[in-house]
Amino acid sequence: MIAKPKVSYPMFESFKDKLKPKRSQAQLTLSQVEIFSRMSWREIKIIEHAIHIRNYAPNEPIFKQGDPGSGMYIIINGRVGIFFEVPNQEPTQLPVLGESDFFGEIALLDDSPRTASATALDNCTIIGFYRPDLMQILKTKPTLGSKILLSLSEVLATRLRGTNSELLKLNLCLEEQAAAGDHA
Amino acid sequence: MHNQDPIEIAPQSVRFFHQNLFKTLVYFFLLILVLVGAYKALPLVLDAIFLLVIASILTVVLNPMVDRMESSGISRIIGALIVFGGIFSTVGIGIVKGIPALLIEIGRIKDVIQRHTAADSLDSFMNGINTTISQYLPDFQLDTDIISNLSAQFFGQLGSILGGAINTLTTIIFILIITMFFLVDGSRMMKRLIEVVPNRYFEMSLNISYKTKKQLTNFLRGQLLAALGVAVQSVIGLSLLNWIFDANISGVFLIASIAGLANMIPFVGPFMGMAPAIIVSLFNNLGDPVAAANFYYIFHIVVMFFIVQMIDNNVISPIVVSGSMEMHPLTVILLILIGSQIGVLGMFLAVPAWGISKVVVQEVYQGLKGHRLI
Numbered sequence: 014m015i016a017k018p019k020v021s022y023p024m025f026e027s028f029k030d031k032l033k034p035k036r037s038q039a040q041l042t043l044s045q046v047e048i049f050s051r052m053s054w055r056e057i058k059i060i061e062h063a064i065h066i067r068n069y070a071p072n073e074p075i076f077k078q079g080d081p082g083s084g085m086y087i088i089i090n091g092r093v094g095i096f097f098e099v100p101n102q103e104p105t106q107l108p109v110l111g112e113s114d115f116f117g118e119i120a121l122l123d124d125s126p127r128t129a130s131a132t133a134l135d136n137c138t139i140i141g142f143y144r145p146d147l148m149q150i151l152k153t154k155p156t157l158g159s160k161i162l163l164s165l166s167e168v169l170a171t172r173l174r175g176t177n178s179e180l181l182k183l184n185l186c187l188e189e190q191a192a193a194g195d196h197a
Numbered sequence: 198m199h200n201q202d203p204i205e206i207a208p209q210s211v212r213f214f215h216q217n218l219f220k221t222l223v224y225f226f227l228l229i230l231v232l233v234g235a236y237k238a239l240p241l242v243l244d245a246i247f248l249l250v251i252a253s254i255l256t257v258v259l260n261p262m263v264d265r266m267e268s269s270g271i272s273r274i275i276g277a278l279i280v281f282g283g284i285f286s287t288v289g290i291g292i293v294k295g296i297p298a299l300l301i302e303i304g305r306i307k308d309v310i311q312r313h314t315a316a317d318s319l320d321s322f323m324n325g326i327n328t329t330i331s332q333y334l335p336d337f338q339l340d341t342d343i344i345s346n347l348s349a350q351f352f353g354q355l356g357s358i359l360g361g362a363i364n365t366l367t368t369i370i371f372i373l374i375i376t377m378f379f380l381v382d383g384s385r386m387m388k389r390l391i392e393v394v395p396n397r398y399f400e401m402s403l404n405i406s407y408k409t410k411k412q413l414t415n416f417l418r419g420q421l422l423a424a425l426g427v428a429v430q431s432v433i434g435l436s437l438l439n440w441i442f443d444a445n446i447s448g449v450f451l452i453a454s455i456a457g458l459a460n461m462i463p464f465v466g467p468f469m470g471m472a473p474a475i476i477v478s479l480f481n482n483l484g485d486p487v488a489a490a491n492f493y494y495i496f497h498i499v500v501m502f503f504i505v506q507m508i509d510n511n512v513i514s515p516i517v518v519s520g521s522m523e524m525h526p527l528t529v530i531l532l533i534l535i536g537s538q539i540g541v542l543g544m545f546l547a548v549p550a551w552g553i554s555k556v557v558v559q560e561v562y563q564g565l566k567g568h569r570l571i
Binding site: 062065067069073074075076079080081083084124141143144145148149152153154155 | 264267268384385388391392396397399400403404406407567568569
């Protein structure tokens with residue numbers, strides 16, 4: 014069977030293009046983030062109204078270890094370094110984060126101090142989604158707020174499971190080392 | 198050869214001084230111009246700030262209602278319109294029902310004074326009161342001059358107060374329009390405003406503004422609930438006095454509203470709330486021997502307001518008012534004295550304004566300390 018050639022109608026195509034909803038860079042980035050990936054475009058638009066888009070210069074600190082945390086950050090473009098500072102030692106750099114990566118999400122749930130520092134490695138455009146914004150969503154759009162909290166809990170649960178299995182592996186490793194030491 | 202005078206070049210420091218002097222003079226004149234402009238524009242700016250502050254306070258009070266409506270699926274603008282509809286209806290009913298009652302009450306008090314003035318002059322009327330007082334307190338005498346001066350001042354100022362009220366109608370409309378904008382678009386305006394904060398202070402500023410707003414909402418809501426509590430209790434108490442002792446206190450709702458509002462001023466407020474009830478009872482019962490025998494029910498009214506205060510201080514306020522109003526009595530007196538420079542409104546607003554400022558300063562200080570900036 015001969016396949017029919019696809020006919021394109023330029024006028025119709027341009028009309029179709031015009032009808033296509035225009036998505037902002039922030040909306041596209043939010044839709045790629047695990048926490049917001051199951052939200053509808055309508056809901057993402059509501060979240061977009063709540064977020065703050067900030068620009069950072071290279072080496073500009075985003076937050077410092079020990080600062081009271083108040084929200085999470087999502088990278089639209091650029092790279093961000095996460096540094097863990099130990100007193101009297103050089104700061105340890107954790108893996109570099111890039112486009113659509115997010116960090117600091119625990120601060121959405123409590124205002125305990127930041128456990129690491131974040132610094133822009135080059136020119137970055139970053140979305141800031143803070144606890145006051147989440148609280149406002151919870152107050153005015155409770156269904157959407159609950160959805161965000163549920164997704165956030167899922168992300169944290171997955172991470173906790175991963176940490177538990179790492180801890181288990183480490184524990185086994187230590188036990189093996191201790192047993193080997195006993196034999197020796 | 199032609200002997201030419203050598204051109205003396207001023208040392209660099211001198212040139213630098215001259216150039217800088219010129220620049221400094223230009224800047225100085227510009228500064229003078231700016232200062233003169235600011236001085237001329239200051240009343241306008243102050244008026245605008247006053248409108249914005251009042252509208253912000255109203256927004257803080259009304260915002261939870263609009264938020265609640267939005268959470269049930271009503272758009273913000275419709276929610277704000279419903280809230281405003283409710284306010285206008287309440288104020289409208291208050292004006293329609295309250296102002297004639299108030300005018301009747303004022304007219305009655307005026308009548309009593311005029312009647313007594315016409316019959317045997319205000320002095321002899323005051324002497325009558327002094328005679329009654331002397332039966333209970335032999336050494337105590339009311340200064341009749343002061344009282345007649347005060348009553349003359351009160352009725353003299355009444356006209357200007359009413360005139361001022363009509364003039365402030367425009368201001369009230371402006372405040373309501375601004376409040377409407379704040380209610381519908383306030384969060385977006387706040388977002389735009391906070392966007393100008395540098396990255397370093399951004400998170401902290403956002404946190405401070407959120408916490409301050411939350412504290413202010415709690416504070417104002419608590420104050421209003423406590424005022425409402427006192428007003429309701431006063432209505433019940435005054436109605437009971439009328440019912441049990443036939444105290445003939447009219448304008449119960451008006452007196453209760455004044456008592457509720459005055460309650461926002463610690464220490465002094467309860468006395469300010471008590472005064473209208475005593476005045477009304479005194480003027481309504483003049484010439485009544487039973488009321489005179491009961492000392493115009495002043496003792497009853499004082500005891501009633503004392504019970505209201507007891508309930509408010511021990512039951513209502515601990516539940517609804519946050520601890521941010523803990524103030525030294527001296528601070529309150531000083532604030533009321535400062536507020537009295539602006540007028541009666543200033544006296545009412547001085548203590549709550551101080552309470553709000555205290556909350557803001559506390560939150561800013563905590564925020565700066567948390568981010569190790571101080």
